[in-house]
Amino acid sequence: MVRPSGQLSFASAINTFGVRSIVFAMAIIMTAAIAHADSVNSPNITMNVDTNRAIGSGNGAVGTSVVVNTITLAEISLPEYSSGTGKSFSIQARPGFQFDPTSSVTAQSATIGINGGGLNAVATVVPTGAANEIITFNLTSGTNVNVQDIIRINGIRVRILSAAGAAGPAQTTLQLTTTTAGGAFTNQGIVATNITVGAPDRLVFSIQPGDVQAGFDILPAVRIVDFGGNAVTNSNRNITLAIQNNPGATTLNGILQKLTGQGVATWQDEDDLNITVAAAGYTLRASHDGAAFLTSDTVDSTDFDVTSGPANRMEISTQPVTTPAGDAIELSVTVFDDMDNIVTGSTADITLDSAVNTGGWPLLVDSSLTKTTVNGVATWDATDNLRINKAVADYQLSASGAGDPVFTDFFDIVAADPAAVRFAQQPSNVDQDAAIDPAVTVEITDEFGNLTDSTALVNLELVSDCGGQLAGAAENGVAGLATFGALSIDTPCENAILRATSGSFPTVDSDPFSILAVVAAGGADACGACGTGAAPMTAVMVLLLVARPRRRGNRGKRDRRASDV
Structure with a gap:
């Protein structure tokens, strides 16, 4: 029953909407009362996700529409609704729902002519079933300022069109707008719908x-x-x-x-x-x-x-290999979690050190012996110039910083390219023209003093004011060592020096030594000839045996023999 003022009572709202829709009905009543405008009375309905879903909207759709009983619009305060150009009200299908295109929606009022009809004439609109469709009724005549205008809408049938409309359990199916006719509703949700669950989809x-x-x-x-x-x-x-x-x-x-x-x-x-x-x-x-x-x-x-988890252990992922002295040793250390994943999500600081260092030579680097992992890997490459300058065999490095220390494979540091010479066996004092013994030896080394395996030619020359000629002063290296086994000098000299040369390598001088003159036969000292260029005399030692006559007498004494003299 519509009250004379056009407002619904609380009791009539309960009867009209049902217990489940009390809150919805109260919201509509409160909105209308506060606005002092029109009111709407709409029923609630029940729809099933599959049964009441439009054919073609998804698997399991049955296509049965649900009839919406009479929707009533009424003025609350007079005058409110008015007719004429642009005066209308509309009902729109909310997202997920559709008007059944086989239905005919009607509107009728005893005081208003709708869509060009007379008072109390039935105006009909046939929906298309499109998504978000709006049905509009124009108020073309009537509206008495002294009489409450009431409009009744019938014939609406609705279906679920998409998953948005099937998501429940409680939704409003339509929305009402009356503001263009003088009312207060703009997209007001109406027709409360209880959505029942469909089959497993x-x-x-x-x-x-x-x-x-x-x-x-x-x-x-x-x-x-x-x-x-x-x-x-x-x-x-x-x-x-x-x-x-x-x-x-x-x-x-x-x-x-x-x-x-x-x-x-x-x-x-x-x-x-x-x-x-x-x-x-x-x-x-x-x-x-x-x-x-x-x-x-x-x-x-x-x-x-x-x-990956936190760092738990390390592996040497790039092992060092045999490397020339002074050249960059390249290696990398990878950090793993306890599931053996490379730790890419965090960093760790990894430090290198000598583990086995047979020569006791330091590990050098231009950057740092400690590197921070990037994507789980700490890398020393050529730019870091990690190096050892001493040629040694079986060197080994250790890495620490995540779990227990780990060790590289053993590797060798070998001599770099030949770059210098040095005397290994210095010359000793020697007679002129005699071979120096022990034999003078010269090593061919790299820039760090490591013996190479070079076979380069090494030459010796005499550095002194005495002059003279060298014999046997050119030898090739054998495994980096040139041995001068027949080296001799023909001129006596004090503080003589040998100078070693090999290609473009820097020269190197020996320690000073003496070339001794020999005593000539007849006792002459050959030293008198030192520096004169005259051939020295050979000294000859002569032992003379002198016989003495035997004394007579003293027979009791033993005879002396010439050998006793």
Whole structure:
């Protein structure tokens, strides 16, 4: 019953809308009362996701529309509605719903002519069924300022058109606008709808896996839903998870299958669902057992990353190799978590040191012996110039900074390119024209003093004021050592010096030594000839044996013999 003022009583709102729609009815009444404008009385309806869904809108749609009983519009304060050009009211299908295109929607008022008709004439509009369709009725005549205007709308039939309209359980199906006729409603929701759940349509991840550390629990949830995304609670199934996109080429560990409860399968800590290989872009696929669903029987999760854990251990990922002295030693150290993933998400400081250093020679570097990992790797390359200047065999380095220290393979430091000469066996004093013994030797070394394996020619020359000629003063190196076994000098001299040369290498001088003159035969001292260029005399020592006569007498004494003299 419409009250004389046009307002609905609270009791009539309950009778009209039902207990479930009390709040909705109160909202409409309060809105109208506060605005001191028009009121609307609309029924509530019940729709099923599948039965009352338009054919072609998805699998399982039946296409049956639901009739909306009379909708009544009424003025509250006079005058309000007015007729004439541009005066109208409209009803629009809300997103997800449609007017049944086979229906005819009518509007009728005893005081207003609608769509060109007379008072109390029925105006009819046939909807198209388009999404978001608006049905408009024009108030073309009538409206008495002294009489309450009441309009009744009938013949509306509605269906669900998309998942937006099937998402329930409670929605408003239509929206009303009366402001262009003088009323107060603009897109006011009307026709409260109770949406009942449809048949199982598909699976959805109600909780996505999300990024997780390697080996940690993955805690997704998978729900059975109808066309509108409403949980289907009366069809329990076994839900099985598997890796779909598998950038780490690994397996999914833990409990892989769960039975739904109230339509949802939820993985918890005790299920130990995890992936141990760190990689970006994993997805999980959920499937169910039993009868097929309407739209799909599987669903894939969104992408998620499995990240590495904290640094736990190291490996020498690039081993040092045999390297010339002074050249850059290249190596790298990779840091892993306890699942053997390279630690890319954090950094660690890795320090190198000598582990086995047979020569006791220092490890040198232009940058630093401590490097910070980048994407899990600490690298020493040519720009760091990590080096050892002493040629040694079986050198070994250690790395520390994440877990226990690790050690490189043994490697050798060999001599660099030949660059210098040095006397290994210095010359000793010698007679002129005699071979120097022990033989003078000269080493061919690199710039750091390491003996090379060069076969380069080494020449010796005499550096002194005495003059003279050298014999045997040119020898090739053998494994870097030139030996002068026949080296002699024909001129006596004090403080003589030998100078060694080899190609473009810097020259080097020996320690001073003497070339001794020899005594000539007849006792002449050959030293008198030193520096004169005359040939020295050879000294000859002569032992003379003198015989003495035997004394007579003293027979008792032993005879002396010439040998006793």
